[in-house]
């Protein structure tokens with residue numbers, strides 16, 4: 695008891711309390727003034743949470759562009775929240791729809807399909823649906839990681855600064871690189887040599903190019919759900935990975951993938967230029 699009194703009365707205890715008080719007070723003030731207004735959506739309107747716009751494509755990430763393209767393809771009213779707030783799973787994109795939060799672009803699509811009775815694959819046979827799914831998964835679960843490794847690990851800091859200049863990178867680059875290294879190691883692809891990783895990327899692009907061939911869209915004359923994912927990914931290569939091996943291959947060996955991206959952009963993004971930051975910056979220069 696004596697000891698407790700001594701501790702409570704000591705100079706160090708009082709100083710620690712004062713410091714803790716200042717820290718808590720500062721935290722409350724910062725939180726109070728940086729609190730963002732929560733978007734309230736009209737009924738049946740999606741709030742799409744994603745990063746801010748990219749320099750030459752509406753997102754620097756394939757998955758938000760996939761989901762936003764889907765919302766357009768399916769004619770679903772939506773509003774963007776571009777503050778970069780992450781989902782409950784710590785990823786982007788995610789959405790709120792009539793008060794329900796859904797994380798993961800594919801789960802968002804499936805939720806909306808169910809809620810609104812949408813089927814963008816209605817014109818496909820069961821066999822075509824299976825092929826579309828296989829290509830989508832190859833693109834999102836395999837090709838994607840070669841883009842991640844090119845962008846974050848093999849690419850230059852200058853390329854990243856260009857990509858992120860209008861976005862807040864709240865975590866220092868070395869920490870992001872450390873996380874990416876551990877993610878790709880866990881996935882397995884990060885254990886391969888750079889040459890091997892790039893070969894995987896090129897082989898996937900070749901498979902997409904060979905399968906697309908002269909067709910306007912992945913599965914034929916009309917776009918389907920998988921086109922949203924494939925376009926979201928390829929748009930990064932076409933517009934936002936300058937001088938990367940991926941861009942060089944696509945330009946030299948798989949030009950039908952570039953034509954495909956322009957076709958998708960024309961059909962679903964007539965307002966593309968208003969949703970990228972590059973023209974704005976050009977005007978300011």
Ligand SMILES: N[C@@H](CCC(=O)N[C@@H](CS)C(=O)NCC(=O)O)C(=O)O
Nearest residue numbers: 755756757784785786787798799800
């Ligand atoms: N399967 C998810 C993938 C989303 C995803 O990987 N998003 C990345 C951006 S490209 C992300 O949020 N990364 C942040 C992180 O992993 O911490 C989806 O389809 O939404």
